[in-house]
Amino acid sequence: MTDTSIESLDYFLTTTKQVRRRLDLTRQVPTNVVLECIDLASRAPIGGNLERNRWLLVENADTRQALADIYARFGRGYLEAGREQVESMGNDPTATRVVESSLHLLEHLHEVPLMIIPIRLDRPGTSIFDHATYWGSVTPGVWSLQLALRSRGIGSAWTTLHLQHEQDAAELLGLPASVTQIALLPTAYFTGNNFHPARRKPAQEITYYNRWKEPVPKTP
Ligand SMILES: Cc1cc2nc3c(=O)[nH]c(=O)nc-3n(C[C@H](O)[C@H](O)[C@H](O)COP(=O)(O)O)c2cc1C
Numbered sequence: 001m002t003d004t005s006i007e008s009l010d011y012f013l014t015t016t017k018q019v020r021r022r023l024d025l026t027r028q029v030p031t032n033v034v035l036e037c038i039d040l041a042s043r044a045p046i047g048g049n050l051e052r053n054r055w056l057l058v059e060n061a062d063t064r065q066a067l068a069d070i071y072a073r074f075g076r077g078y079l080e081a082g083r084e085q086v087e088s089m090g091n092d093p094t095a096t097r098v099v100e101s102s103l104h105l106l107e108h109l110h111e112v113p114l115m116i117i118p119i120r121l122d123r124p125g126t127s128i129f130d131h132a133t134y135w136g137s138v139t140p141g142v143w144s145l146q147l148a149l150r151s152r153g154i155g156s157a158w159t160t161l162h163l164q165h166e167q168d169a170a171e172l173l174g175l176p177a178s179v180t181q182i183a184l185l186p187t188a189y190f191t192g193n194n195f196h197p198a199r200r201k202p203a204q205e206i207t208y209y210n211r212w213k214e215p216v217p218k219t220p
Pocket residue numbers: 016017018098101102103105157158159160161162198199
């Protein structure tokens with residue numbers, strides 16, 4: 001790999017963020033571009049090589065409005081409680097940014113031109129093994145999709161608040177009880193392109209070596 005390709009991959013990995021405020025609500029997202037990104041996302045790891053992931057693209061305005069209503073039914077109270085909590089704890093800038101942009105998205109969700117719903121053809125089992133295999137077989141693909149969209153100027157946000165009313169969304173979308181909605185990605189071209197890397201704890205602080213809580217030796 002060349003230095004340039006490493007640099008550009010690192011750039012996309014560090015600056016692909018949840019896009020909420022900067023979604024361009026006026027511009028359609030071409031379906032062929034989304035399908036191209038889904039082809040890329042399908043290359044992500046899947047347990048047992050079983051292709052049980054599906055995607056539902058929602059463009060119909062009435063359906064988007066209905067999904068936004070389902071999202072807000074739980075989401076509004078949840079996020080407003082989150083805002084109060086952030087205020088009571090001194091308005092930490094990152095927490096404030098996340099809660100305020102989440103509320104912004106909630107208010108405009110019905111206007112976002114495309115909603116992408118990743119779907120599994122089965123339901124999760126109960127053991128940790130079942131869960132690890134199940135979620136681990138779908139989340140890498142969703143993240144690949146977000147990266148592929150991002151590299152084409154299209155932003156998305158991983159959301160799940162509508163799943164508090166999973167049944168209502170399933171009925172609206174005609175989904176059988178045997179399948180599972182994984183998330184809802186409001187998707188649109190983004191405006192501007194100055195995404196900053198998210199602030200996260202350094203690797204040295206969150207990584208252990210050979211045994212729980214043993215620090216990784218520092219290399220010279
Ligand atoms: C599993 C999962 C569920 C999430 N659900 C929502 C949601 O329903 N609504 C929302 O606005 N953000 C949601 N988020 C985004 C997070 O609240 C948070 O903004 C994000 O992880 C911060 O990333 P950023 O630094 O890219 O902004 C979700 C993220 C994940 C990983």
